[in-house]
Amino acid sequence: MGANIRKHWNDPVCIQRVLFILVITLIGTFIYAAGLNIFLVPHHFLAGGVTGIAMILYYLMDIPIGLSNLVLNIPVLILSLKFMGKFYTVVTILSTVSLSLFIDLTAFMADWCVISNPLVAAISGGVVLGAALGLLYRYNSNSGGLDVIGAVIKKFYNLEIGYVVFAMYINATVSSRIVIGFAQRKAAFIVSDKPLEVADTILRNIHHGATLLYGQGGFSGKDKKIVFAIVDLTQVTKLRHFIEDIDPHAFLFIMNTTDVIGRGFTSPLTPKLPGTTRYTFGADGKMTPTRSWSWEMEQESHK
Secondary structure, three states: HHHHHHHHHOOHHHHHHHHHHHHHHHHHHHHHHHHHHHHHHHOOOOOOHHHHHHHHHHHHHHHHHHHHHHHHHHHHHHHHHHOOOOHHHHHHHHHHHHHHHHHHOOOOHHHOOOOOHHHHHHHHHHHHHHHHHHHHHOOOOOOOOOHHHHHHHHHHHOHHHHHHHHHHHHHHHHHHHHHHHOOEEEEEEEEEHHHHHHHHHHHHHHOOOOOOEEOOOOOOOOOEEEEEEEHHHHHHHHHHHHHHHOOOOEEEEEEEEEEOEOOOOOOOOOOOOOOOOOEEOOOOOOEEEHHHHHHHHHHHHHH
């Protein structure tokens, strides 16, 4: 495209095209900067690429994100000039400078804290930043940083920028999974008027341990037993159905968890567990509640 612009520089259509790209660059970088400060910075989230590194420096040392982004992009601009030509480099300089400037000029937006829920903020930020980048890519602009590296890869290896970004995402995801493990576990907390029966069902039907935590109702002031259990992802639906059958009014919330270590997850269950005052094991390994424990659960169901 740079060669065509040099060749037809006096053509009004060509001039309009260049001005259009410059305007789109300003609009796209402003949307990106505003989205970053409104949705990501208040929750200490990170953007991708060089801007993400600049955000880390801001969180750790309070260096303005825009200033760091501008300095960190200097090697990228040199790379652009060497491999992508003068026009692309001019657009990259404009986008890098405007993005850095807009990030610092809109830094006050981080104090607005428009969305307090981190999950909603992450989704909203991803949508806004993705839309801004899509606008820039559509009209042959960029935001500097990894966009330039992606363009260089596309030029020499015929790979689309989207594929490069997708490969980076897969790389990060797999690395993360190798560190924290591929198996997904869920931590379940159940507040019920029948906590003993819920715990018994988890033990005997889902075959995972259950812990009774002692709490107190904030409104009623009544003492409560809260059932805590770790289950596999595939057992969540089964757990929900069991709880609905036992106590339709129970309160259940489930959280993602990692690094679950212990018997039944990272080490095998012993062939035969010793009996307790609550449960005994038959020769076939079947768990059976003792009479006293059955009586307690029966009393609970009549409360």
